[in-house]
Amino acid sequence: MNPADHGATPVTDDLAERTRSWSAYWSSGALHSCVGSFGGNYAGEVREFWRALAATLPVGARLLDVATGNGALPALFIEDVPEARALQIDAVDLAQVQPGWLALAPEAVRGRTRFHPGVRAESLPFADAAFDVAVSQFGLEYTDTARAIAELRRVVRAGGTLALVLHASESLIVRQAREELRHLAWMLDEAALLDTGARLCEALALAATPEGIRKLEADPAAASLRSNYNALMSQASDRAERSSCPDVIVDTQQGIAHALMASRAAGSALVGQQALAALVVQLRESQLRLRELVECALDRPAVEALLQASGASLDRLVELRFDNRELMAWGLLARLPG
Numbered sequence: 001m002n003p004a005d006h007g008a009t010p011v012t013d014d015l016a017e018r019t020r021s022w023s024a025y026w027s028s029g030a031l032h033s034c035v036g037s038f039g040g041n042y043a044g045e046v047r048e049f050w051r052a053l054a055a056t057l058p059v060g061a062r063l064l065d066v067a068t069g070n071g072a073l074p075a076l077f078i079e080d081v082p083e084a085r086a087l088q089i090d091a092v093d094l095a096q097v098q099p100g101w102l103a104l105a106p107e108a109v110r111g112r113t114r115f116h117p118g119v120r121a122e123s124l125p126f127a128d129a130a131f132d133v134a135v136s137q138f139g140l141e142y143t144d145t146a147r148a149i150a151e152l153r154r155v156v157r158a159g160g161t162l163a164l165v166l167h168a169s170e171s172l173i174v175r176q177a178r179e180e181l182r183h184l185a186w187m188l189d190e191a192a193l194l195d196t197g198a199r200l201c202e203a204l205a206l207a208a209t210p211e212g213i214r215k216l217e218a219d220p221a222a223a224s225l226r227s228n229y230n231a232l233m234s235q236a237s238d239r240a241e242r243s244s245c246p247d248v249i250v251d252t253q254q255g256i257a258h259a260l261m262a263s264r265a266a267g268s269a270l271v272g273q274q275a276l277a278a279l280v281v282q283l284r285e286s287q288l289r290l291r292e293l294v295e296c297a298l299d300r301p302a303v304e305a306l307l308q309a310s311g312a313s314l315d316r317l318v319e320l321r322f323d324n325r326e327l328m329a330w331g332l333l334a335r336l337p338g
Contacts, residue, residue: 015094018292019118021285022095029100032072033138033289034173041072042137045320046165049331050135053163054080057087057133064131064155065091066121066148067139071099071113078109088112090126092119093139122147126155133161138329140306141166141296149310152336159338162312165320165329167297172326174297176245177290183239183248184287193232194280197256200229201263201272208267248286255279303330312336 025033031041042050054077057063065073068091081087089112091099096117102110119125121136121143134152152162167174187193203222206212216222236253240246256276263272298306307314312334320331 026097059085061132062088064134066136068093092116124151129157131156135163137165162334164332169297169299177293198273198276202269204260204264205269
């Protein structure tokens with residue numbers, strides 16, 4: 001995708017919906033958006049990319065992190081830049097982020113690290129030439145890049161550094177996102193697995209009493225519903241077995257099973273149906289985020305176009321890979337005009 005294709009409209013038209021979805025994600029406590037790939041903070045080649053940049057930062061440097069999430073990059077820089085160099089960090093995100101780790105940092109670090117939630121990259125609340133370096137990981141490509149880059153050129157001093165890690169259109173992350181989107185479309189819309197589970201909650205609530213069980217045994221519609229549900233769950237298991245990323249299927253199956261058991265234990269369909277309604281909200285939010293990821297990922301010509309739009313001179317453009325050598329992302333390091 002070419003960054004110019006973003007135009008002046010977010011990938012998802014409803015900005016409030018995007019903000020809600022990402023705020024809900026960060027409220028879970030996740031440090032970054034690749035928790036399935038890195039148990040703690042980023043590691044491997046992507047960590048080395050940022051560590052190399054950290055080694056070049058002068059004493060008292062001011063760094064801006066765009067689309068910070070819960071502050072994975074600030075946490076890396078705090079760890080890799082000695083306290084004596086007094087790195088100043090401002091981190092912005094459209095969502096309401098919750099970087100719980102910062103409260104555990106030394107007081108001096110907390111005083112030099114400022115998070116600014118509810119801030120768009122296209123409209124930064126900072127003075128001209130306020131920063132020495134701007135960074136972003138899996139963030140800038142989600143913006144209206146033309147406007148966001150213009151803002152970065154405004155707030156970063158002449159000759160300052162621009163360092164980005166960007167989603168690559170053929171990366172393992174994007175390929176798995178496409179597959180998860182197919183799973184979600186099947187469960188939510190095509191097979192209506194969760195709708196079927198919600199209807200079955202009524203039958204399970206009746207099964208809480210002997211009289212209810214007798215009613216169910218005499219009801220052919222209940223038997224048909226149960227048979228349909230079992231067939232759909234079997235299809236879901238088959239999909240999971242064939243998938244390279246089955247977690248969303250397995251987790252959904254478990255969520256439905258727990259809701260059904262809750263309805264039976266309580267003798268109330270509503271108990272399970274409310275749990276499933278909350279699960280649907282979570283899955284729809286995940287669907288939104290995955291769709292954005294796929295739509296925003298860049299091929300090499302798009303990355304080069306982004307660089308050209310910034311007016312920066314290229315220092316490095318590298319393919320960053322996982323330990324298994326699968327492509328993870330683009331790593332771009334550039335110098336803004338002096």
